[in-house]
Amino acid sequence: MWILDWTRPETWSGPISRIAAAHQFTWDRLIGFAAPLRAEFSALRTAYGCKPTDFASYLEVGLEPFQLEAGIAEAQELFCPLASKEDIDAAVAEALPEASEGRVYLAVDPRELLGDPSQYLLYGSEFLQAVSRALRANTGVDCTDLLTATGTPTILLSDVPLGMIDDGELEAFGVDLLQWLELKGTPHTQVLDSTVTLSVTLPASHIVGCFHPRRLQDRFLGSEPVHFSRRACPWCVVEDPSSR
């Protein structure tokens, strides 16, 4: 059994070609793709972008779907130096529709997290960012610097058992795999914008490594890059791909 790592085609190009030929799969005909994929590979290497203030919960629990109650408590604690409890409550209420629906979002290509989704690495969770925007709109208080200064930009690499990923998402990823094989011979430099999602916690035992980007840019604001100091966590075992 193998780990399927998108960034290393040598881990999957042979087996995927064989599966496609055996089952006559093409990138636009992939119904039933999940079963032979699970028979061939034990797990998919994925990347998770976050900005933790400590790593204890990842060590103890693993990667959890967004918990609204914990998110609200985090927002109250984080923003209390800058706004009243009433203003934070109002901003939280406005941000609720933007709270993600309790899934863990994992990128198939870690380099993708360094593009537009680097918002998570710069400012933290989508929910905290939404509360921050509502606070600014309601009170004029700008929390951007506080969000930037809080936590450590972190990309955690995990090996997700294929049994935890829905058939539909594996088939959608199959499109990327087979399209790449059709174009075989082109450099494997294009960053893939593809995610898989989990509705349950991924146990910490599946986390295999991490890196902490030290230079990130807010593509929407077009500002100067933000630099972060060197930081280590229990999984720091891999090279930062942005430094290559």
Ligand SMILES: [Zn+2]
């Ligand atoms: Zn680390």
